[in-house]
Amino acid sequence: MQEISQGKISKMPLLEVKDLQMYFSTKEGPVHAVDSISFSLEKGEVIGLAGESGSGKTSIAITLLGLLPANGKIIGGNVLVENKDITKLSEAELSKEIRWKRISLVSQGAMNSLNPVFRVGDQIKESILAHESMDKSRAEDIVKHLLVEVGIPVDRYNSFPHELSGGMKQRSIIAMALALDPEIVIADEPTTALDVIVQAQILVLLRNLQKSKNMAMILITHDLSLVAEMCNKVAIIYAGQIVEYGPASRIFHNPKHPYTIGLIKAFPNIEGKRTRLLSISGSPPDLIHPPQGCRFAPRCPYATAKCTSEMPLLESAEPNHDARCWYASEMHL
């Protein structure tokens, strides 16, 4: 109420993640997979979470939806959906009010989550009927329409999952995630199994939905070209932390963190000669014993003594654009 009188209501983001922290306990020690993660998302906005394999992208998604396995533990932070902290909700409340209806997840490896004994079309239909009351034939029409939109021939409505290719399974899951018109879709590597033409169709579909329904999206991917195509905003994740955060165009044209710069340079180019693929030298960080200073220091070409001993904070490198590097203001592509 107070906020309305102060005219702040328009500023309230749809989703706000504040200083989220989570670890997995393992025999070897705790894996610090989510480390002080903060970002926000407005209606109709698309944020990309990009970063290396094992950096904690999926962990962020499952932490904020309360889908952690038994050894995962939240140790701090909040996840606010229109100012309501959903980390405080019970499992029953989450599954009834939040998941699928308001925030749906296309999980990584989801193509393996289809039930092998049911026909794909029926599975999507049942998931609609489980959340919304409508008659079966109407639900079936919705499913058929969705299948066509994701590029699966309608005559596959009756196929069993094992009768579909990898990409077809992935597309059925996308159809299922869109079925209930969620406000936010979290898509974790949604197009890894798709050729570029089908991928483009799906991206166009998602972009249209995002425009027409003002749907917001968290796109988790290791593929920078996908981020460039789809996202307004980007968070680059390294070793459980956000190392760079800002508008997509700034991050691509004027990256301020050496890791981001390395990623952009390593992107294979379709033009020109066949060359050796470029990588970022060194190995992925150990999340059980993370480096004590800057997590990227052991691999960073610019690292100094300060970098190996003191951890930089995520700070403004230019207006609206943050980076976690002691020398961010001096960095450029």
Add this chain to the structure above:
Amino acid sequence: MTEALLTEETPVSSSDNVILSIVDLKKVFIAKLGFFASLRRSPNRIRAVDGVSFEIRRGEIFGLAGESGCGKTTVARTALRLVEPTSGQIIFKGKDVTHVSRNEEARLRPKMQIVFQDPYESINSRFSVFDVVAEGIRINKGLLDVRSDAQISDMVEKAMNVVQLIPPSQFMPRFPHELSGGQRQRVAIARALILQPELIIMDEPVSMLDVSIRAEVLNVMIKLSQEFGISILFITHDLALAKHVTDRLAIMYLGKIVEMGQSAELIDNPLHPYAQALIAAIPVPDPDGRKVKVFAGGEVPSAISIPPGCRFHTRCPYVKELCKTAEPELRLISGEHYVACHYYEEASAAYKNSRYSSN
């Protein structure tokens, strides 16, 4: 015996430097119908692979790309005899293995390894990472000249280093559900590499890896093929990657190869309208750059009812009457470049034009 099937135009030879030949391979799946539906109509026949021929040479990385659902995985599974082909031949090191006995198959298995497309499905979730990677050695101990457990640990550790699961000791005791997607994918690669096979089939092996780790892993694969003559069938939908990693490349559409050639040549100079559409749709990592357009529009036809004539004609911008009735054959155009299109010259000219004008 194989010679009889080969014509001058068939892109398959039988020389010594060929490790695997696939000859006119076909696979039809019969889709199950429910009980009542089965009374009303005959079951659907899915023509997943519809006459595919190619060969992989020793030390070669051969790419197979194409639309989702076009039959790439089915080619791979049939080549390894994980599914029975409906017809056609699979020739491994000059020997027809299309119908070998179980015994012989067991002998061949360690020489041909596969990295499956879905690491969530293909890795046994009850095994620790160490056991998943070591499994192949344990099964094939007799054939491999491996004696002690220390030797096995050593091999596992090396393989895990190659795929950047570092430090290996931290990952060995974990179970697959305690790994990220890309880490699982790397476990699957380590498991295949450890047996030092002569042929590795990799089905979208790096789709979940970021550019840097992917480069590390693939540079090792390239080195293996160059130094030890290991051959790789590399299935991918990432043509930019295929250009840098593979020597030759075949593009499939609805169960058939529509274009094949040296990878760089094919990608710089695609002749088939479908290959052109695929290349034009590759997204670039630049938010202000070209935005994706859906080139080959239209609905993707189903492998249950493949269009007559050229199977791409329902989506092709160059389609003419001939395309709707006569199926174009895969023809040699120049060097090693094959295409199956009646009007590839027109398509090729138009493609080059559009490339120049857009730059």
